[in-house]
Each structure stands twice: as structure tokens, then as C-alpha cells.
Amino acid sequence: MVEGKAGKAAAGRATTATSETAAGKAKRAEAKAPAAVAPAAVVTLAEGDPAPAFAVPDDKGGTVSLASFKGKKLVLYFYPKDDTSGCTKEAIDLEALRPELEAKGAAILGASPDSVASHAKFKAKHDLGFALASDEAKAMLAAYGVWVEKSMYGRKYMGVERTTFLIGPDGRIAKIWRKVKVPGHAAAVLAAVEAL
Secondary structure (H helix, E strand, C coil): HHHHHHHHHHHHHHHHHHHHHHHHHHHHHHHHHCCCCCHHHHHHCCCCCEECCCCCEEECEEEEHHHHCCCCCEEEEEECCCCCCCHHHHHHHCCCHHHHHHHEECCCEEEECCCCHHHHHHHHHHCCEEEEEEECCCHHHHHHCCCEEEECCCCEEEECCCEEEEECCCEEEEEECCCCCCHHHHHHHHHHHCCC
16 A cells, blocks of 8 residues: 555656646746737828938948938838839839939938848949938838838738838928839829929
8 A cells, every 4th residue: 555655646746747847848938939029109200290310321331311411302212122123113213213303402312121231232233323221220210100010921020111201301201102102103203302
């Protein structure tokens, strides 16, 4: 009977140890897993608002800021990724109208979370004559409300919403195009610059 009690006690300890080990493993797995981070509240800018200040690296490794364009009209366009089909078409279309935009007192600045090196390669490949801002930290993207939660095939992820801001010489947002469709967009921007 002693052996029976001892055997049951040993079996009980083994079961408890196994349960504790399983529970411990589950807790350690939870601790290692990254916490689900809810997206920060998206900033919503409106026409007439002051454009948020920024200072980020450009495609040459220097710094480009909103103050760099003081007293000029600025076409500030945000795009998801260098050298992808839609982003390339948008850049080429804006480049084609750059002389007309400049004649109307407007500069162009493209911005994405790509690196300075990626921007330099993209700019050289497509012979772009305007600066590209690198916002790897995504602070500028967040300030303009374009770093948003997106969904593809049921998977949610954070990315850039293709958006263009026309900023007036006074530093205020004159026009906003959200969820830009590339065909015809550059011409619409030129028309707005001419009207400003």
C-alpha cells in the first residue's frame, strides 16, 4: 500500500511538472511574440491647414525641408515604393510636366519610406529632375496622415496611401488628392497649380 501511495504521489508530481512545463512554455512564447500594435490615430489634414514642417534626407544625402520651399508652390506627393509600376508612372508623368509646373512657380517633391540609396537609383534610372525625400522613420508620412493601415488578400499591414498635397507659397495646403489614381493625375495637379 505504501508503494501504491508513493507511486500515485510520484505520478501526480510528474503530471504537475508536465503541466507547469507546458504552462511555462506558453508564457515564454507569449513573452517572445511581438505584441499586436494598434495603428496610431491617423492625422487628417484639410485644405487651408498649415502644412506640417519636415526635415528629412533627400536623394543626394542632404536634407530637404518644408522651409526649403518657402515662398514657392510645392507639389508634395507621397508614393509607396520606388521603381514599382504605379510609382514609376506617377514620377514620369510629373517629370514630363515639370517645366510647366516650374514656369508657374511650383516645385515637386516626392516622398516615400525608401532609403536614400533607393531614391538615388530610382531618380537616375528615370532621369527625374526633382528631389525625392526619404522618410524611413515615417515621421513625415505620419504627420501628413499618409502612413495608414491597408489590407490586401485579407492581410492587414501599414503602408503609404498615395496622396498629393499642393502647398501654397504661404505654407498652407491649397489642395489634397487622396487615394490617387495615376492616369490623368499629373494634368490635374498642373491645372490646380495654374489656378493657385
